[in-house]
Amino acid sequence: MTQSCRPSGPALASILLTLLLGGPVLASEIVGGRRARPHAWPFMVSLQRHGNHFCGGTLVARNFVMSAAHCVNDMDYRTVQAVLGAHNLRRPERSRQVFSIQQVFQNGFNRDTLQNDIVILKLNGSATINANVQVARLPKQNEGVGRGTQCMAIGWGRLGTNRPQPSILQQLRVTVVSFLCRPTNVCTLVQRRRAGICFGDSGGPLVCKGLVHGIDSFIRGGCGSGYYPDAFAPVAQFANWINSIILRQDDHPQLHPRDPASRTR
Numbered sequence: 424m425t426q427s428c429r430p431s432g433p434a435l436a437s438i439l440l441t442l443l444l445g446g447p448v449l450a451s452e453i454v455g456g457r458r459a460r461p462h463a464w465p466f467m468v469s470l471q472r473h474g475n476h477f478c479g480g481t482l483v484a485r486n487f488v489m490s491a492a493h494c495v496n497d498m499d500y501r502t503v504q505a506v507l508g509a510h511n512l513r514r515p516e517r518s519r520q521v522f523s524i525q526q527v528f529q530n531g532f533n534r535d536t537l538q539n540d541i542v543i544l545k546l547n548g549s550a551t552i553n554a555n556v557q558v559a560r561l562p563k564q565n566e567g568v569g570r571g572t573q574c575m576a577i578g579w580g581r582l583g584t585n586r587p588q589p590s591i592l593q594q595l596r597v598t599v600v601s602f603l604c605r606p607t608n609v610c611t612l613v614q615r616r617r618a619g620i621c622f623g624d625s626g627g628p629l630v631c632k633g634l635v636h637g638i639d640s641f642i643r644g645g646c647g648s649g650y651y652p653d654a655f656a657p658v659a660q661f662a663n664w665i666n667s668i669i670l671r672q673d674d675h676p677q678l679h680p681r682d683p684a685s686r687t688r
């Protein structure tokens with residue numbers, strides 16, 4: 424994929440970053456980032472099938488992971504495992520906690536417009552919270568991020584369109600932009616160089632000021648095109664919906680480091 428592959432018209436050729444690992448899987452990767460410090464992002468989740476990473480995710484409660492709807496949309500969720508506490512995917516790591524998926528909650532994902540690209544996965548048990556595994560903090564309803572905000576995109580996606588998937592978690596500093604972006608997305612760009620999300624980490628978190636504000640959704644014009652912003656599902660627009668699921672179903676509500684005001688309903 425190069426910049427010659429330009430989307431045209433309103434139906435922009437959005438690319439859901441697909442890794443084919445024994446089935447249709449959509450995911451993104453990080454181009455031009457750097458290695459994360461081990462367990463610097465303890466809410467980061469690797470969604471795997473048969474031991475292969477295909478999408479990222481965020482631990483949003485001890486027994487719930489948030490990801491992109493397109494990651495699991497066409498898949499039997501019973502074949503998916505959520506791996507918490509990972510850093511180097513090619514090594515056995517004691518820090519890991521592995522869960523299977525018990526239930527899937529969607530919120531009107533539209534595969535044509537790619538709107539509402541969010542899913543909540545209920546795990547088959549509750550994670551043990553420690554230095555390597557922690558619950559992410561989310562924004563309150565409609566408290567989104569403004570243009571110019573500096574954020575971090577995080578993932579195990581490929582390092583370039585034709586480059587391999589990294590074993591070590593990558594992070595990339597990005598800036599929130601509003602051009603070529605719908606109100607129903609958060610979009611980011613890396614200025615003055617070709618960098619961005621790409622194949623292998625859809626579903627992963629965009630972290631801004633300590634809160635997870637986005638879920639990697641799609642790219643346009645190729646990975647790290649340098650022109651088209653990367654698009655994320657806007658977590659703040661789904662905060663009440665997320666909390667309604669977590670509060671209704673959570674086994675350990677008192678353990679969430681979330682603002683009590685956003686939990687009362």
Ligand SMILES: *[C@@H]1O[C@H](CO)[C@@H](O)[C@H](O)[C@H]1NC(C)=O
Nearest residue numbers: 504521522523524547548549
């Ligand atoms: C949950 O699933 C994981 C991985 O599939 C398994 O190892 C674990 O024993 C299960 N836990 C419970 C409580 O069923």
